[in-house]
Amino acid sequence: MEQKVLVVDQQKCTGCRLCELVCSVHHTGSSNPSRARIKVVKWEHVGIYLPMICNHCEKAYCVEVCPTKACHREADNNNRVVIDKNLCIGCRTCIVACPFGHPFFDVQERVTVKCDFCDGDPKCVTFCDPKAVTYVDADMIQVAKKREAANKFIDSIKQLR
């Protein structure tokens, strides 16, 4: 099965935080961005907005440190890393271990939660108008990067002419 991943294009993000809102509505039923699985980091005075998402790392530290294996990889389901809420004890070791600061502690449910790709239909992608967050085949990331590099090269050639 083709593996799909979430890709962030920071240049396109306008910092509207709609992704946070729809994420929290989808997962918790409440429009509370503090309970969302995606966080937009903003530096307003210089206009930098960065949506932070789970990378579902190949070598996931959160999986390594989880004492109950509530945090585990589903190899047959898009190779995603998910947290089983029924097994999580809320020790927050995974939050400390993640270099991306991704898993979040849900103060209402008292467990750690993280992005699960909304079971194959990420709401942050559906509702992101500028398409700053996309859900693409893992192989396509390299193609997109190469295309971007080629476009930059063409632009610089044009400028030289």
Place this chain on the structure above:
Amino acid sequence: MGTEYTHPIRNVRYLRPQKEWKEIIAIYLYLAGMGAGSYVIGTLLNWFVHPSRVLSIWGLPFDFAKAAILWGPILVAIGAPFLILDLGIKRRFLYACLNPRTSWVARGFLILSIFIVFGLILLAKSVLPFEWLHAESTFWYIAEVVTIAFAFATALYTGILLKATKSIPLWNTYLLPLLFLVSALSTGSMAIILSTLGTSLLSLDATALKILMGGEQILVVIEGIVLFVYLSRRYKASEQAKDSVRLLLFGEKKLLFWGGIVLLGFIFPVVLESISSLSHGNPVFIFAAGIILLCGGFFLRLGVLSAGIREQIPMQRLMEIKYELRTMKMKEN
């Protein structure tokens, strides 16, 4: 007044350490370490000096000297619930106990549980006045060796738990378990000195107390050296480890480090113990030195915990560069 643009990541005032593990975990690490260290020192004292002070309560002879030197497992038993207290869903702590092969948190549950159970049994055996319990046999000797091994494991585990978090470079070193082990032994030996101070429980073994005091002072000096090596090695390890050390030494944690760790943990105890030795072992100075040293041990754990800054990811570096470029542009305009 113009807005001051301070770098969100690099500036010392904005260094962001982890906020998940705080005082409760520090208390847990501290009590577990001190209890285990005190048991190691107490058992060694028991093996080589055999202190004994039997007092009669309701006609039954209890050995209070043994109780004073082997009370470490009680401290660990008090400390262990603090880890449970920090959990999101406390009643699920057994899930971790049942999965010892999964992670160091789970292994820690097992190591501490075994140490507490064996330690309390041996404490009861040494203190209680039942003759059949005191029969010297290979079984009890093996039990003591196993328990002292688990006491060492408990003291080391407090450091290994943090070391297992690979994304925080300040913790990701073998020097941290070593530092916590030495600190556990120094605070543990001081806990024994305090528990016997003024009660004349070790008065029959004046040499034992002298050896204990000497050993404790040597351990404090070793702890200071290990702390220096640890911080200087971490300072050179990576950018974030350097940030952590800067945060601890010169940033917002400087009061905790210089006041709590250096002054309370090292300088005051050494000075007070020196004054005490000049005044022929004045117990007031030793008592003050002991309490201050124990506070220093706690602040050491709290300082290391609260200064842990995560490894930088490439995206953050990219953001830093973009941030710097835009700030420069804005200043030019």
